[in-house]
Amino acid sequence: MSIALVLPATGGLLTVPRPRLRFPAIITRRGDLPDPGPPEPGLVEINRQPLRFAADWQLAIAEECRRQQTLGPAVFHYLQASNLLTRCLYLSSETADGPLLFRYIGVPTRTCLGDDWARANLGKPDTAPSDGLVNGVDAQYREAIDAGQPVYNRVFVTDVMDTPLSYTHMLVGWRLPDGRRAVLSALELL
Amino acid sequence: MGLALDRLISDLCLGAPTADLVAACETTLALLPVRTLDDAARVLDVEAAALEAEGCGRIWRIAVLDSVRDLLADLVRAGRSTAVRPTAADRELLLLEREWLALLAQVERGTGASQADADALWSALLAVADAPAQGLVGALVKLRVLVRVLADTATPESPEFRLLATTLAAVERLAAGLVAAEGVRKAAEVDALFTAAGHVMAPITPPPALIEDASRDTGLSALTVQRVYSTMMRLIGGNA
Known part of the structure; x- marks a missing residue:
């Protein structure tokens, strides 16, 4: 007895059902790109640290300022003689209620924001390219000035440079006899 | 200011200060704008005239006051920054003042001052009086001690006490003003130093x-x- 394979009469070809390919919407055409939504805000974290966690040179600056009691040329000459001046940022206000203005922008800040930015901002209020950083750090400046005690923070910010930026700063603030304010920031990039 | 002080001194030289005259002195000294060391020295002239008008028995106080007045005149010549700069001599005076006050407090706490206590107090007081002052800090120490001595030996209503207290207040106001002005000047100098350094980086x-x-x-x-x-x-x- 023989078994015969009976093919359908549709041309004699074995047809296998094919799955229908579906392309994701993203590559169908440019106009179909999903709505990206509002840009993500930059992350700014400012964490208070005990003073003892500061680098020895940051502590030395805070100690010297405490020893001097008032802000005078002796503080500047100390920074210059100890070669620590270039690691600092110094701001002071023109009036009692006026904003803090950049008077000196040291190497760490210029490394992050560039020489052109530093040149353009000397004598002007803090306008770093991150609103979160400006507002956050300004509150720290105010605290250091009003409390009359050094403030030490670790700062992490994502929208200042292409890569996240992490640094520490020791802030020493003064309220001057004419009501003006001044703050010295000793910065260390991490 | 000069005319007002001259009139006070002239009135005081006529005789022992009356209650009206002291009141006039207090009012005038409180209102005077004591802005310079020279002003303060002139204010002390009023006090010296008042003490001299009281007659003998005030020689020691007059001597102290004269020394303070001479010091202020020296400071006028030396300049404002010298006046507010703390000196070793003034720090020594502050120390002597603290020692005298501590001794005074100790005697006051005791049940009765012995002759030895009185001698020790007098020695400590003379030490303050004899120590030289070099700046406004030292001048203020001398005036404070003098006021305290008067507070213990004269009634608060006595002319010399009231006048000296007014004088001390005037010099303290002046010192505070000069210290503040010096602080402002120094801070402005710091701003200039930082700014200059920033431009040459x-x-x-x-x-x-x-x-x-x-x-x-x-x-x-x-x-x-x-x-x-x-x-x-x-x-x-x-x-x-």
């Missing part, structure tokens, strides 16, 4: 011409010079 990114010049002068490749420069900037920025 080496750039983080050196201009190509600088690299080319350094490369030519040192014989190193431009890339090496660039790396040396970057390392140097990291070092001075504390990020080696």
Whole structure:
């Protein structure tokens, strides 16, 4: 007895059902790109640290300022003689209620924001390219000035440079006899 | 100011100060704008005239007051910054004042002052009186001690006490003003120093011409010079 394979009469070809390919919407055409939504805000974290966690040179600056009691040329000459001046940022206000203005922008800040930015901002209020950083750090400046005690923070910010930026700063603030304010920031990039 | 003080001194020289005259002195001294060391020295003239008008028995106080007045005159010549600068002599005076006050408090706490206590107090007081003052801090110590002595030996309503207290307040106001002015001047100087230093800083990114010049002068490749420069900037920025 023989078994015969009976093919359908549709041309004699074995047809296998094919799955229908579906392309994701993203590559169908440019106009179909999903709505990206509002840009993500930059992350700014400012964490208070005990003073003892500061680098020895940051502590030395805070100690010297405490020893001097008032802000005078002796503080500047100390920074210059100890070669620590270039690691600092110094701001002071023109009036009692006026904003803090950049008077000196040291190497760490210029490394992050560039020489052109530093040149353009000397004598002007803090306008770093991150609103979160400006507002956050300004509150720290105010605290250091009003409390009359050094403030030490670790700062992490994502929208200042292409890569996240992490640094520490020791802030020493003064309220001057004419009501003006001044703050010295000793910065260390991490 | 000069005329007002001259009139007070003239009135005081006519005789022992009356209650009306002292009241006039107090009002005048409180209202006078004591802005300079010279002003303070003139205010002390009023007090000296009042003490002298009281007659003998005030010689020691007059001597102290005269020494303070002479000191203020010296400070006028030396300038404002010298006046507010703390000196070793003034620090010594502060120490002597503290010792005298401590001794005074100890005697006051005791049940009765012995002759030895009185002698010790007198010695401590003379030590303050004899020690030289060099600045306003020292002058204020002398005046404070004098006021305290008067507070213990004269009634608060006595002319000399009221006048000296007014004088002390005037000199304290002056000292506070001068110290504040000195602080403002120093802070402005600091701003200028930082600003000047900021304008002469080496750039983080050196201009190509600088690299080319350094490369030519040192014989190193431009890339090496660039790396040396970057390392140097990291070092001075504390990020080696």
